[in-house]
Amino acid sequence: MDLRLEIAKILESKEIGMSVDEILLSLETPPNKDMGDFAFPCFRLAKTMRKAPNMIAEDLVSSIDAEFIKEVKNVGPYVNFYIDNEFLAKLTIEEILSKKERYGSSEMGKGKSVVIDYSSTNIAKPFHIGHIRSTVQGDALKRIFRFLGYDTYGINYLGDYGTQFGILLAAYEKWGDKDTINQDPIKELLKLYVAYNELAEEDESYMDVARAWFRKLEAEDEKALEIWNWFKEISLKEFDRVYKMLDIEFDSYDGEYYHSKFVPEVVEILEKENLLELSEDAQIVRLDEFDMPPAIILKRDGSSTYITRDIATAMKRMENYNFYKNIYVVATQQSLHFKQLKKVVDKMGFDWANKIEHVAFGMVSLTDGTLSTRHGRVVFLEDVLNKSIEQTLDIIEKRNPNLENKEQVAKQVGIGAIKFQELFNNRIKDYVFSWDEVLNFDGETGPYVQYSHARANSLVNRYGEDIDANIDYSILSTPEENELIMNLYKTPDVIRVAMEKLEPSMITRAVVEVSKSFNKFYNTVNILNSSKEEQKARMALVESTRITIKLLLNLLGIQAPEKM
Numbered sequence: 001m002d003l004r005l006e007i008a009k010i011l012e013s014k015e016i017g018m019s020v021d022e023i024l025l026s027l028e029t030p031p032n033k034d035m036g037d038f039a040f041p042c043f044r045l046a047k048t049m050r051k052a053p054n055m056i057a058e059d060l061v062s063s064i065d066a067e068f069i070k071e072v073k074n075v076g077p078y079v080n081f082y083i084d085n086e087f088l089a090k091l092t093i094e095e096i097l098s099k100k101e102r103y104g105s106s107e108m109g110k111g112k113s114v115v116i117d118y119s120s121t122n123i124a125k126p127f128h129i130g131h132i133r134s135t136v137q138g139d140a141l142k143r144i145f146r147f148l149g150y151d152t153y154g155i156n157y158l159g160d161y162g163t164q165f166g167i168l169l170a171a172y173e174k175w176g177d178k179d180t181i182n183q184d185p186i187k188e189l190l191k192l193y194v195a196y197n198e199l200a201e202e203d204e205s206y207m208d209v210a211r212a213w214f215r216k217l218e219a220e221d222e223k224a225l226e227i228w229n230w231f232k233e234i235s236l237k238e239f240d241r242v243y244k245m246l247d248i249e250f251d252s253y254d255g256e257y258y259h260s261k262f263v264p265e266v267v268e269i270l271e272k273e274n275l276l277e278l279s280e281d282a283q284i285v286r287l288d289e290f291d292m293p294p295a296i297i298l299k300r301d302g303s304s305t306y307i308t309r310d311i312a313t314a315m316k317r318m319e320n321y322n323f324y325k326n327i328y329v330v331a332t333q334q335s336l337h338f339k340q341l342k343k344v345v346d347k348m349g350f351d352w353a354n355k356i357e358h359v360a361f362g363m364v365s366l367t368d369g370t371l372s373t374r375h376g377r378v379v380f381l382e383d384v385l386n387k388s389i390e391q392t393l394d395i396i397e398k399r400n401p402n403l404e405n406k407e408q409v410a411k412q413v414g415i416g417a418i419k420f421q422e423l424f425n426n427r428i429k430d431y432v433f434s435w436d437e438v439l440n441f442d443g444e445t446g447p448y449v450q451y452s453h454a455r456a457n458s459l460v461n462r463y464g465e466d467i468d469a470n471i472d473y474s475i476l477s478t479p480e481e482n483e484l485i486m487n488l489y490k491t492p493d494v495i496r497v498a499m500e501k502l503e504p505s506m507i508t509r510a511v512v513e514v515s516k517s518f519n520k521f522y523n524t525v526n527i528l529n530s531s532k533e534e535q536k537a538r539m540a541l542v543e544s545t546r547i548t549i550k551l552l553l554n555l556l557g558i559q560a561p562e563k564m
């Protein structure tokens with residue numbers, strides 16, 4: 001039962017000239033509890049109903065009556081709804097205890113496939129702290145869509161093609177040593193790359209050598225391919241280690257190189273549609289009408305570009321997955337690129353252009369300044385994860401030295417903390433990565449939420465009796481209990497809206513709210529020091545909380561240890 005919807009239906013039946021959907025859009029959640037659980041503003045009715053908004057609100061109040069509503073009051077032009085606590089408690093707890101970890105899931109996505117392009121690392125380049133954003137946001141989105149019944153496909157669109165590989169091949173030929181590289185692949189390859197760039201900055205002719213190598217790669221020259229394949233293999237081995245730590249998987253690793261073979265198909269359609277134009281020897285598609293610079297399809301030497309390969313890739317994704325949405329989780333720096341991609345695909349006559357979505361996010365920086373890969377000053381994600389695990393282990397040694405599986409818990413908490421911080425902020429905002437915040441057990445952090453879950457779990461274990469929804473709901477009547485129940489009740493809505501807005505941080509915020517209200521409840525209400533009936537009722541609420549925190553963490557890709 002969706003209370004907002006029920007309220008909207010009631011209001012609609014009062015013939016106020018608004019549809020249920022319109023009412024749903026204007027229903028608000030008041031800033032504080034004294035003003036009720038839901039509020040309906042009457043301003044916009046004044047014109048059609050030819051009455052002052054206050055009067056309309058007053059009339060509505062006197063005519064509304066429903067089982068789940070404890071009270072309706074108007075404050076000026078607002079109709080404020082107070083939900084009956086007992087009703088809400090029963091509704092919520094029954095639902096959670098019967099659905100368990102599927103609470104809030106749905107079938108709304110049945111038969112629809114969603115492609116999510118995330119992480120999309122570049123071969124032979126470091127997997128650095130900046131990549132945390134796309135990797136973790138994309139994975140969370142995949143989990144959220146899947147929970148709502150969509151068929152999801154996670155794609156790591158490998159950056160394994162482009163002139164930079166010409167540079168690497170040239171550098172390898174000049175200085176490369178197989179054994180040295182095998183010992184520390186990414187660091188060595190990065191060194192080669194940086195050194196060659198420096199050389200080429202002084203002497204342009206080195207760039208020609210690099211370009212020649214890239215052409216060899218394009219022409220599938222045996223030697224070029226062999227070295228490139230090896231670069232790819234050793235890079236992926238490194239990346240996989242990090243993905244394993246993060247508990248993140250992909251359905252496909254088909255990247256730029258793989259899709260470059262479909263570029264001729266793109267060019268053929270563009271030619272047929274008369275969209276290509278020659279400009280300074282390059283083949284371009286003009287986008288003047290959208291105030292955008294042209295998309296360069298083929299460079300003067302005939303090679304494809306990043307956008308051309310993305311067009312080819314989008315076409316293949318449509319063929320393979322018949323997607324309902326094709327989502328790219330990529331930094332805001334590439335916003336223009338994705339706008340151009342959409343427009344070109346649209347001009348080509350593909351009606352699925354509007355199913356392309358760029359989920360953009362801001363920069364992550366470290367307290368000691370921004371990140372820069374260009375000159376080799378990088379912070380490897382793997383190092384950050386390991387440091388987090390180590391520090392967590394130190395904290396556990398201090399707080400709870402007798403904990404079983406310390407190492408395992410330190411991993412769950414250390415990694416969870418990093419993911420949580422990443423998913424806490426609205427994704428479009430830049431943020432500064434700070435150790436103090438990440439591992440704070442009392443702030444709005446992963447460890448805090450995980451700790452709340454472990455606390456609920458230990459209560460359940462101490463109680464030891466069966467827990468069910470067959471309880472006296474009138475017992476759950478303190479403000480702390482009401483607040484917690486309201487937060488649990490809202491969970492399915494939060495998940496759905498997070499999916500619609502493509503904003504996992506809404507779930508992160510919600511799980512913090514659930515945890516905070518749970519801890520308030522825990523600190524003020526006697527849970528196990530009470531009568532049998534009270535214990536039974538309160539433990540049903542504890543168990544509902546435990547289930548909800550765990551499933552929300554799960555949607556964020558964060559584990560919930562049983563003990564901490």
Ligand code: ARG
Binds near residue numbers: 117121122157159330
């Ligand atoms: N590899 C690219 C980069 O690191 C991101 C690729 C994003 N996906 C895409 N289909 N363009 O910037």
